[in-house]
Amino acid sequence: MSLQNVRPDACRDSKPRLYTSPSAFPNPQRLRLFLHEKGIAAEVEELVFDAAPPGAGLTWKHLRRNPWGETPTLELADGTVLAETAAIVRFLDEAYPGRRITGDTPLEQGLDAMWDSRIRVQILQRITTMFQVMQEGLVSNLEANENAAWGRRCRREALAHAALVDRHFADGRHWLLGGAEPGFADITLCTAIAFSKFPVNATPLDEQFERLGGFWSRWKRRDSFRLAYADGGSGLAELDYLTAS
Numbered sequence: 599m600s601l602q603n604v605r606p607d608a609c610r611d612s613k614p615r616l617y618t619s620p621s622a623f624p625n626p627q628r629l630r631l632f633l634h635e636k637g638i639a640a641e642v643e644e645l646v647f648d649a650a651p652p653g654a655g656l657t658w659k660h661l662r663r664n665p666w667g668e669t670p671t672l673e674l675a676d677g678t679v680l681a682e683t684a685a686i687v688r689f690l691d692e693a694y695p696g697r698r699i700t701g702d703t704p705l706e707q708g709l710d711a712m713w714d715s716r717i718r719v720q721i722l723q724r725i726t727t728m729f730q731v732m733q734e735g736l737v738s739n740l741e742a743n744e745n746a747a748w749g750r751r752c753r754r755e756a757l758a759h760a761a762l763v764d765r766h767f768a769d770g771r772h773w774l775l776g777g778a779e780p781g782f783a784d785i786t787l788c789t790a791i792a793f794s795k796f797p798v799n800a801t802p803l804d805e806q807f808e809r810l811g812g813f814w815s816r817w818k819r820r821d822s823f824r825l826a827y828a829d830g831g832s833g834l835a836e837l838d839y840l841t842a843s
């Protein structure tokens with residue numbers, strides 16, 4: 599089937615399958631937070647791969663589905679496969695009813711995409727790289743990754759960009775675009791803060807930057823956050839209360 603023939607409502611025939619990982623993995627968790635914020639988590643069938651040790655959970659079947667071997671990956675009822683968190687979010691935000699998380703107007707959409715890209719590339723990805731290169735023995739594609747100097751540089755860059763984002767909140771706004779509710783870029787920032795706090799990363803952005811601390815606290819009070827992190831797989835002791843019954 600060519601891409602032009604994929605119906606935008608292809609997901610309505612039966613539930614799309616969403617392949618994710620436990621909430622310690624930032625991109626699947628970023629998508630999960632979007633699903634709960636949009637109120638459509640029940641509209642997808644989530645299948646969780648435990649990809650620890652790295653890659654072990656990603657089966658050949660998944661590689662046939664997504665040769666990049668990554669989660670999240672969305673498979674529609676007609677076999678169409680969508681990967682890349684921002685692309686999946688763009689599709690679901692448009693295809694399902696509910697609040698538009700990526701923005702209502704062209705300007706909001708542009709601003710949300712700008713902040714999402716800045717935060718994903720300059721903060722979240724730096725921390726992910728740091729995670730991959732700062733640990734002895736962690737391998738990717740069977741090659742050792744350790745490079746402490748590169749990890750330290752990534753940490754410095756993540757902190758420098760987090761400082762810029764922190765300054766953006768100086769006018770008292772609660773969310774990046776200044777509205778009453780969070781957008782997708784806010785979801786990416788929440789995810790970056792969570793991953794910065796992961797014990798191995800030990801660069802808690804909420805503790806280093808006061809306004810990011812307030813932002814993190816606001817997220818923790820939201821139902822979407824509680825639901826998205828309720829799997830107990832975040833690796834953050836401060837979120838253990840979400841699974842305690």
Ligand SMILES: N[C@@H](CCC(=O)N[C@@H](CS)C(=O)NCC(=O)O)C(=O)O
Binds near residue numbers: 624667668681684
């Ligand atoms: N650019 C992708 C990145 C996805 C990604 O890096 N996923 C990680 C989990 S956070 C993964 O599947 N890694 C493969 C592995 O752990 O083996 C996106 O935005 O979704």
